[in-house]
Amino acid sequence: MILNARDKITRSILSLAKTPWLFYPYYRYQLPLPTVILIENTNCCNAHCVMCPRETLTRKLGFMEFGLFEKIMKELSGASRKPVVHLHGFGEPLLDELLPERIKLAKACGIKHTYLVTNASLLSPETARKIIQAGLDTLKISFYGTDEESYNATMRRLDFKVALNNIRDFVRIRKELKKRTPKLILQYMPQEANGTRTEEFQSLWRSVLDKRAGDCLNISSLDNFGGGRAYNLVGDRIVSVCFYPWTALSVLCDGRAVTCCVDYNGHQGVGDLNVQSVAEIWNGPVLSEIRRNFGKLDYAGCPTCLRCDWVHRR
Secondary structure, three states: OOOOOHHHHHHHHHOOOHHHHHHHHHHOOOOOOOOOOEEEEEEOOOOOOOOOOOHHHHOOOEEEEEEHHHHHHHHHOOOOOOOOEEEOOOOOOHOOOOOOHHHHHHHHHHOOEEEEEEEOOOOOHHHHHHHHHOOOOEEEEEEEOOOHHHHHHHEEEOOOOHHHHHHHHHHHHHOOOOOOOOOEEEOOOOOOOHOOOOOOOHHHHHOOHHHOOEEEEEOOOOOOOOHHHOOOOOOHHHHOOOOHHHHHHEOOOOOOOEEOOOOOOOOOOEEEEOOOOHOOOOOOOOHOOOOOOOOOOOOOOOHHHHOOOOEOOO
């Protein structure tokens, strides 16, 4: 399972959780390890996209130390059911020069599915070859425009032509290497800044994608980033259970684990992987209490969650 609150599939899953008692057996237990672990290799970014609240980021900028990443991978290597590993967070992962080595290490530790989200501005032919040969499984690219004007107005500080050519080169190089991974997902987010030209976006990429490799397009939607933005109106009363604490664990680049990837400032810490294991945090008292409270629709101790629009409200 690959979580992304902006995807239609995830939204559909969230809509099923409107009544806690109906899903009581599910919410009473959790698996020994998360299904998905999101590891932020860096919170630095070379863009300032209009939908992203980077101006409110208060955490120190940096990169995850390779030794810490190695510790996490070795812990996961011993699990019989290994989680999907996301290699990104609240930043542009291709800024990390060690990213190909992280992918290689994850695969060497038996991780079956590695996943990366990027803006492709730094996806040069050299970098493309490295991440393809490293064994990355899925590459999602955020491309929020259909021409120079709409793209540059939305994905500020980036260049439409550079990203466009990088993506086309990536598909060409993958074919030259006779690889079908990583699968490519091209994501579009209709909004005022880019003119909501969904059909034009589909036309732009239809001939580029390789269906044999599983390539596809994804149309996503704006969300509030846990209060960092206010795109969607939210009611006062939460009436659904967020499945995130039962499914995924987010790790910031300094090693702190938080409740959710939406908590980009790390306000809701649940542990520290510098001194704890993934299993200790996942099965520990902090997350266990959060699960109990969420099951009762009690989000009072989680200020970011109180402002989040992932869950249903009235």
